[in-house]
Amino acid sequence: MSLPKKELFDIPADVIYLDGNSLGPLPKGASTRAGEVIEKEWGRELIRAWNTADWIALPKRVGDRIARLIGAPEGSVATGDTLSIKVYQALAAAFKMRPERRVILSDRGNFPTDLYMAQGLMSTVDKGYELRTPAPEDVMDHISEDVAAVMLTHVDYRSGRLHDMKEVTERAHAVGAVMIWDLAHSAGAVPLDLSGSKAEFAVGCTYKYLNGGPGAPAFIYARPDLIESVEPALAGWMGHEAPFAMEPDYRPAMSTERLRVGTPPVVQLSILDAALDAWNDVDMSDIRKASLDLSECFIAEVERRCPVLKLASPREGELRGSQVSFAFEHGYAAMQALIDRGVIGDFRAPDIMRFGFTPLYLDEEDVIAAAKILEKVIAGELWRDPKYQTKSRVT
Amino acid sequence: MSLPKKELFDIPADVIYLDGNSLGPLPKGASTRAGEVIEKEWGRELIRAWNTADWIALPKRVGDRIARLIGAPEGSVATGDTLSIKVYQALAAAFKMRPERRVILSDRGNFPTDLYMAQGLMSTVDKGYELRTPAPEDVMDHISEDVAAVMLTHVDYRSGRLHDMKEVTERAHAVGAVMIWDLAHSAGAVPLDLSGSKAEFAVGCTYKYLNGGPGAPAFIYARPDLIESVEPALAGWMGHEAPFAMEPDYRPAMSTERLRVGTPPVVQLSILDAALDAWNDVDMSDIRKASLDLSECFIAEVERRCPVLKLASPREGELRGSQVSFAFEHGYAAMQALIDRGVIGDFRAPDIMRFGFTPLYLDEEDVIAAAKILEKVIAGELWRDPKYQTKSRVT
Numbered sequence: 195m196s197l198p199k200k201e202l203f204d205i206p207a208d209v210i211y212l213d214g215n216s217l218g219p220l221p222k223g224a225s226t227r228a229g230e231v232i233e234k235e236w237g238r239e240l241i242r243a244w245n246t247a248d249w250i251a252l253p254k255r256v257g258d259r260i261a262r263l264i265g266a267p268e269g270s271v272a273t274g275d276t277l278s279i280k281v282y283q284a285l286a287a288a289f290k291m292r293p294e295r296r297v298i299l300s301d302r303g304n305f306p307t308d309l310y311m312a313q314g315l316m317s318t319v320d321k322g323y324e325l326r327t328p329a330p331e332d333v334m335d336h337i338s339e340d341v342a343a344v345m346l347t348h349v350d351y352r353s354g355r356l357h358d359m360k361e362v363t364e365r366a367h368a369v370g371a372v373m374i375w376d377l378a379h380s381a382g383a384v385p386l387d388l389s390g391s392k393a394e395f396a397v398g399c400t401y402k403y404l405n406g407g408p409g410a411p412a413f414i415y416a417r418p419d420l421i422e423s424v425e426p427a428l429a430g431w432m433g434h435e436a437p438f439a440m441e442p443d444y445r446p447a448m449s450t451e452r453l454r455v456g457t458p459p460v461v462q463l464s465i466l467d468a469a470l471d472a473w474n475d476v477d478m479s480d481i482r483k484a485s486l487d488l489s490e491c492f493i494a495e496v497e498r499r500c501p502v503l504k505l506a507s508p509r510e511g512e513l514r515g516s517q518v519s520f521a522f523e524h525g526y527a528a529m530q531a532l533i534d535r536g537v538i539g540d541f542r543a544p545d546i547m548r549f550g551f552t553p554l555y556l557d558e559e560d561v562i563a564a565a566k567i568l569e570k571v572i573a574g575e576l577w578r579d580p581k582y583q584t585k586s587r588v589t
Numbered sequence: 590m591s592l593p594k595k596e597l598f599d600i601p602a603d604v605i606y607l608d609g610n611s612l613g614p615l616p617k618g619a620s621t622r623a624g625e626v627i628e629k630e631w632g633r634e635l636i637r638a639w640n641t642a643d644w645i646a647l648p649k650r651v652g653d654r655i656a657r658l659i660g661a662p663e664g665s666v667a668t669g670d671t672l673s674i675k676v677y678q679a680l681a682a683a684f685k686m687r688p689e690r691r692v693i694l695s696d697r698g699n700f701p702t703d704l705y706m707a708q709g710l711m712s713t714v715d716k717g718y719e720l721r722t723p724a725p726e727d728v729m730d731h732i733s734e735d736v737a738a739v740m741l742t743h744v745d746y747r748s749g750r751l752h753d754m755k756e757v758t759e760r761a762h763a764v765g766a767v768m769i770w771d772l773a774h775s776a777g778a779v780p781l782d783l784s785g786s787k788a789e790f791a792v793g794c795t796y797k798y799l800n801g802g803p804g805a806p807a808f809i810y811a812r813p814d815l816i817e818s819v820e821p822a823l824a825g826w827m828g829h830e831a832p833f834a835m836e837p838d839y840r841p842a843m844s845t846e847r848l849r850v851g852t853p854p855v856v857q858l859s860i861l862d863a864a865l866d867a868w869n870d871v872d873m874s875d876i877r878k879a880s881l882d883l884s885e886c887f888i889a890e891v892e893r894r895c896p897v898l899k900l901a902s903p904r905e906g907e908l909r910g911s912q913v914s915f916a917f918e919h920g921y922a923a924m925q926a927l928i929d930r931g932v933i934g935d936f937r938a939p940d941i942m943r944f945g946f947t948p949l950y951l952d953e954e955d956v957i958a959a960a961k962i963l964e965k966v967i968a969g970e971l972w973r974d975p976k977y978q979t980k981s982r983v984t
Contacts, residue, residue, distance in 0.1 A: 204632050213636045220632040228627055228856070229620070236803055237599050237615040240933060241608045244983035249803060276851025278825035279674060286713050302837060307826035307851065310839035314824030318681055319714060327837065401852070407631055408644060408855035429709030430673035431702035438983060440938050442697060442722065444705035456671025456702065457796070459857050460803035461623070538635060543835050588639035588833060 215550030218405030610945030613800030
């Protein structure tokens with residue numbers, strides 16, 4: 195394998211794309227595959243395609259391909275729904291596994307939807323649960339014996355800071371808590387050894403580093419030895435042991451499939467399936483090395499060219515995921531000005547300019563070119579242009 | 590408007606499609622739209638498309654188009670997720686609205702996933718809830734003062750039998766219960782007056798009569814006057830009043846949008862959006878009249894040609910949705926033999942042969958031709974061929 199594999203992606207010539215950590219670009223094969231699924235499978239086969247195109251097994255096939263990238267065994271990953279839904283499933287299952295405990299431990303760097311879903315579940319269950327959110331660097335000190343579940347996003351979406359998966363999981367297990375990892379910014383970005391971590395659950399999305407497209411389905415992992423004791427809160431027919439027997443009572447599948455819920459989004463799952471082709475011969479350790487090289491190059495260039503930007507990510511590569519963030523008071527306007535000049539990163543409130551490094555389709559030349567354009571925007575104060583001050587609905 | 594509008598659909602020439610009640614066929618515009626979204630919006634605009642292609646408002650735009658077809662006002666329908674998830678949301682909200690009650694009333698004709706989701710929620714909440722499922726025709730007698738929520742599928746998926754929406758809702762309200770309608774087999778099939786019924790919630794899917802494609806997103810309606818008091822169990826960031834403010838605490842949107850959960854499936858929502866174009870100039874009462882004509886023609890033809898098949902749907906049109914079912918001991922094999930000859934219906938355990946009538950793309954000629962082929966299969970006992978005896982994974 196050699197990186198990058200730019201030829202597999204359809205990226206506009208006038209764009210340097212540093213936002214693969216938010217929405218990965220279009221893999222060329224994905225578009226073709228979508229056309230086939232829509233016109234041939236749906237159009238020609240109609241309802242028969244559930245059998246003839248094996249749509250029914252598609253979620254599992256895709257789950258197995260993701261499993262390989264996150265250090266999980268075949269059959270341990272279910273796909274579908276959104277990441278928010280998968281967070282809910284994992285957390286509700288954890289509540290059942292630790293019925294006597296009433297604390298969820300997360301951190302205040304966690305992505306808001308994870309915290310919101312926890313709040314929604316707590317309110318639904320209505321048994322006095324508490325959500326604790328210390329600062330990310332203080333999490334280890336808060337893993338105490340009253341914690342039912344430790345729920346953390348492995349790579350902080352703002353700073354890119356990495357939690358130590360093995361160390362945190364061990365600490366959680368030492369106090370008898372269930373461990374849930376959100377891999378939104380990890381899958382396809384950093385090597386993972388989920389099996390080795392012994393975490394009970396992991397969840398993630400596929401529209402970032404896995405390039406599955408806008409609103410691509412999410413995934414959930416459950417440790418194989420405990421899947422038969424997981425009680426699904428979202429007990430949908432596709433998680434039933436015999437969906438088409440139309441039994442009156444829920445009877446969960448004797449596999450990870452019990453974490454499926456409703457009818458799978460066949461078109462988007464197929465696009466994701468095609469997107470995963472780019473990973474066929476990829477070793478995550480090669481991706482990691484290249485991503486650190488690109489990130490370090492970018493940090494050095496930006497610090498030299500734009501001293502007003504303050505690094506908001508850990509400086510040491512091993513403490514960072516595959517993104518680099520800089521804090522800048524006028525970050526929102528600066529990012530708009532930068533995007534206007536073809537360098538696409540994104541902004542996260544209150545002041546974070548975020549840049550993702552994705553070695554599948556980026557090389558050092560891109561990174562240096564991006565830093566030069568950023569320098570123009572910052573040194574020339576191009577962000578002061580009034581057109582960059584009005585916030586769009588999605589920032 | 591004149592029916593049918595076959596020219597809008599891409600149906601194979603050798604197929605008579607009587608399974609639009611399971612998966613609608615491909616609308617020609619859907620395929621083009623998918624290509625545009627994938628290649629232009631995702632491919633060219635990348636992350637910017639959330640603003641430039643207004644992906645962020647897509648769920649609401651599509652919801653408003655569905656609202657018109659189900660007799661609901663603009664702004665009252667949220668889209669996304671699967672029908673199973675939407676059932677859970679409605680039911681969990683109903684629990685909060687009737688905290689002192691512990692009974693869910695459904696019927697044993699309800700689609701299994703609705704019952705399963707109720708069971709999953711009951712187990713998650715773990716406060717002694719009970720799910721009662723009398724026979725569909727006995728539901729009215731079971732709506733008692735201990736019922737928190739009446740949750741029914743308007744058109745029975747097996748028999749096609751219709752509940753009287755207005756009458757059942759009135760009875761539910763008379764005893765203080767919350768009413769939840771599943772419109773899976775109603776939306777796009779029968780005229781609906783959701784507003785007039787005063788039901789609190791309705792949910793539905795879009796891959797049947799609305800032709801949104803395999804795994805198309807679901808929808809949920811909440812009665813506008815109570816939306817601000819609905820407590821979302823699935824408190825995802827897309828239902829937050831300010832998703833991009835990244836606030837630590839959940840604060841529900843002051844609109845139906847609070848029933849959104851995670852990142853919307855943009856590609857499948859766009860396909861659905863294009864599919865809804867077929868409904869632009871359609872009056873549901875014209876659809877209903879045409880569907881009853883087609884159904885009655887089919888019943889008459891089948892009873893004359895295949896006396897061994899027993900009508901399993903109500904004989905009177907006004908008691909039936911847009912499907913007709915026949916019971917036949919060898920229904921599974923007979924349906925396979927029929928499909929092999931280009932007439933596509935489906936089978937539902939234990940012995941139901943199901944046929945959907947969709948006036949958007951079917952006319953009387955199709956229906957008579959289908960009945961003739963069915964006669965050949967039944968009279969000639971073609972279903973005895975061993976190849977039709979082995980059940981496929983999806984039946």
